[in-house]
Amino acid sequence: MFDFIHISLSDVLDIAFVALLGYQIYKLIRGTNAVNIITIVLLLYFLWYVVQALHMDVSSAILGQILGVGILALIILFQQEIRRYLLYLGTRFNMQRYAWLQRIFNQHTTAAVTLDLDALTMACRNMSETKTGALIVVGRKSEMGMYAGTGDVIDAKMNNRLLENIFFKNSPLHDGAVIIVNNKIHAARCTLPITDRQMPAHYGLRHRAAVGLTENTDAIVVVVSEETGRIALVCDGEISRISGANELRVKVENLLNYERQSMN
Secondary structure: OOOOOOOOHHHHHHHHHHHHHHHHHHHHOOHHHHHHHOOOOOHHHHHHHHHOOOOHHHHHHHHHHHHHHHHHHHHHHHHHHHHHHHHHHHOOHHHHHHHHHHHHHHHOOOOOOOOOOHHHHHHHHHHHHHHOEEEEEEEEOOOOHHHOOOOOEEEOOHHHHHHHHOOOOOOOOOOOOOEEEOOOOEEEEEEEOOOOOOOOOOOOOOHHHHHHHHHHOOOEEEOOOOOOOOOEEEOOOOEEEEEOOHHHHHHHHHHHHHHHHHHO
């Protein structure tokens, strides 16, 4: 009955590849207005397939031209999403796991990230109790120079008193983010990219900036809300609510330990 159906290994691989590509596109556009545009494009493609099957030559030619030009239009329209996804892939491609690539490109082992967790957690706890807004970036493998250049370079050894003074409401440096690299406060009053994803209304500009940065880099961002005093940890574009300083310490330490293990 179904003798006309012939499925080969290449067909299975083709279907698996298309499914994987579709899933990656979904991840790329999830939570953005691009979902509506992609839906319209798929409907146009389905309509073009139908008019071709019905031999409606004029309609088929018109829709074919629209879809042909539409590919270029989609690339221009989604350039930010495409850029974000390529950055996402690049920052998570760990060449340390591929020794042969490391030898070809002569890559040197990157030093593990060092961070004074006591100073970080103590500062966040104190700022949480006083409802002092804070945006703290902990850099890992991704280059932070571009974002540090938007603020004031400090390059001082990190301690909790310095962090609290920076975010003190009357401080000229409190507005913006602090970037920590290798246990040093590299820069303050930095501007971070804002995510274009739809987020709940109770998340403010600091949370949107934290999500925006972690979508483009592998950095860890700690946010202290000025309205509620709640602490949040942001990594890979996802926000985790933190119940207190002890949980913050454990989660940041786990993220840094995971990175050290991946380098070995």
